[in-house]
Amino acid sequence: MSDFLIDEELLAAIDMGSNSFHLAIARVDHGEVKKVASMSEKVQLAAGLDENKNLTEAAQQRGLACLARFVGRLGSVQPNRLRIVATNALRQAKNGHEFIQKAAEILPKPIEIIAGREEARLIYLGVSHTMENSGRRLVVDIGGGSTELIIGEEFEPIHTESLQMGCVAFTKKFFQDGEISPKAFEKALVAARKELSGIANTYKNEGWDTVVGSSGTIKACRQIIVNMGWSDEKESLTREGLDKLKDKLFKYKHVSDMEFDGLKEDRRAVLPAGIAILYAVFDVLEIDSLLYSDGALREGVMYDLLGRFQHEDVRDRSVQALMGRYNSDPKQAERVVQTAQQLFDNVAQKLNLTSDDSDLLRRAAYLHEIGLAISHAGYHRHGAYLLQHSDIAGFSQIDQNHLSHLVAHHRRKLRSDAKFDIMKVGGSKLLHLCLLLRLSVLLNHSRSDEMLPAIELVVHNAQQWQLSVSGDAKQWPLLVADLHDEQVQFKHCDIELNIQAEQFIH
Structure with missing residues (x-):
């Protein structure tokens, strides 16, 4: 890996979310990541987890086909400037290794399955680089399989949590048939409140100045509220607007009946579950309003990658x-x-x-x-x-x-x-x-x-290694004994370790 990236060089990130896969390509401009191209597809990997937590063949094929299309856009990006991260669905999948092996035949870099808190850290990094840095913020990201909540200041997260609730997972559990009812919504709401209860006191005691939401669920909810005239002058997603959105949702009996201005077709099926999770977050954490940020995991991944090049x-x-x-x-x-x-x-x-x-x-x-x-x-x-x-x-x-x-x-x-x-x-x-x-x-x-003897390791081939030690072996009797013992361990790995030294007596 080179020590730095010059302006105009490209970075890329693939975010394999539980609901959507995203590709972002950006150029480096005076130390900032400027997006130049993006793609997004609803793969719904989490929906492809069967009752045994195995990814179905159909879900795997959807994912692989999407990744193949993404790779077609990566011709100008060098592999060491690309990161591919996977989140909750592959964290949960018992046969995730099978999918990763298949994907390795398509992708120029290995897939990195990241833990929930690492996902939260990267989401915060993406949001904080795409918004004005003033005061302490709470970031909320509702994904397909998990929801990340982060409190941080400027570019540094203070608390990171990843909770097992997401719009795809909750859709499968509470709205699988597409029917909408106050009873189903209440069940989803109770489940979300239960997930949030473990962090509520810690987060509220820490406090924040502003709340920022990212992800498709929050984007869709905010867009509907703005289009319906239910937002404030900053076009924030408010508690009042969310109440009206919930009440409007209950007027429909099925997701196919919903008529919301600005709702994309591929977001329709998971919207009720997403609203329930968002409503619980507002309720439990006592949030009044939330701003939206386009920054998310993929932007955070690229800024993190940029930091690696810049020795940060x-x-x-x-x-x-x-x-x-x-x-x-x-x-x-x-x-x-x-x-x-x-x-x-x-x-x-x-x-x-x-x-x-x-x-x-x-x-x-x-x-x-x-x-x-x-x-x-x-x-x-x-x-x-x-x-x-x-x-x-x-x-x-x-x-x-x-x-x-x-x-x-x-x-x-x-x-x-x-x-x-x-x-x-x-x-x-x-x-x-x-x-x-x-x-x-x-x-x-x-x-x-004290100075070690001068040493040099030479590999003649994969099975023949030679360690040369300069000086009188009698000065380092324990080292001599240890090295000879280690020859036995190397043989367990089918490698012969030869030791060469002046007066080195076996």
Whole structure:
């Protein structure tokens, strides 16, 4: 990845939402992301989840066909300037990996399934970059499968939550036949209030100056209210206007009967559920009015990507925060990072490793000891668990899975099936990074600032590695023993580690 983006270079994001898929293409203009093209299709992936939480074949084909059309618009965008993120539907889908494998044959980059709070963070980033930054704001985004609520100031979120309620999911549960009734609406409203109850006190105590809504549901509701003359002078979505919209909704018996000026046909089926969720948000959080922002997840993804090019990568801030939270030894982490970078540079070209692989190894090296905060015994497993199951800003679920495997296998004996497990998750690249991290930790077992012997790692081929150590081996007897023990672990991965050194006695 290059260190910067010059003006006029393109960025792109694909947002695979539970209701709609979106593509946004933008150019960089004086550090700002200016959208130049966009596409949106109602895929309704969440509607394709069966009773066992598996995506049906029809839903998968809708998604794949949409992605293929999106790819046709990406000819001018370099792959490293594209991010593809998936949200609640793929978080829920038990067979999501099948869809991702099929999509990999179409897409130039892997799909990143992001956690709910990471989705919330990126939504806030998109909204905050498309609105005037003044005071504290509450951002509400009602998606197809989940609803994100974020309190933040300027570009920094303070509280992020993702709740299991969305217009597609609630349509399936409460309005599946398309019939509209006060009873069905009330059931949806109660369910939404229940979801909101867990965060209501925290959010109201934190407080906000303005409320901003994003997403198709809020856009549709606001547009109807404005067209009906029910909004205020700022064309906000008000509580009074929402009451009138609800009352008007009850005049219809079925979604096919609804006549709202400005309502798009593809939004019709999910509108009652969307109104119920929005009504509950206004009710529980005691909101009077809400502004609308076109900024959303895809814009946030592009601004986050731009930050990575400009050395403002939130992932590095997250790594430092994790080290602080779990009281990791920063000096030891830095020693391991420096050694890992040297070994990586030795072998990157031969093993076809990229700068993204270097970033992953570096972050794993910084985090390899966080499990010590729980227990010294098996701390690598504790660290792996924390990385697998924590909400970590900037990281996709795949990123966290890769980090977790690196930390889990950085020490102790490798199980006979370790190679299979690692390869299944991240292929040969992840296996090679794991071995580089093991060597880096091993070479710094002394936890000393004294100079290590000069080392060089050479890869003759994927199965033949050679570590050269300069100097008298008698000066580092424990290191010698550790390296010979490590040769056995490399064999479990079908790699022969040869050790060369002056006076190095086996």
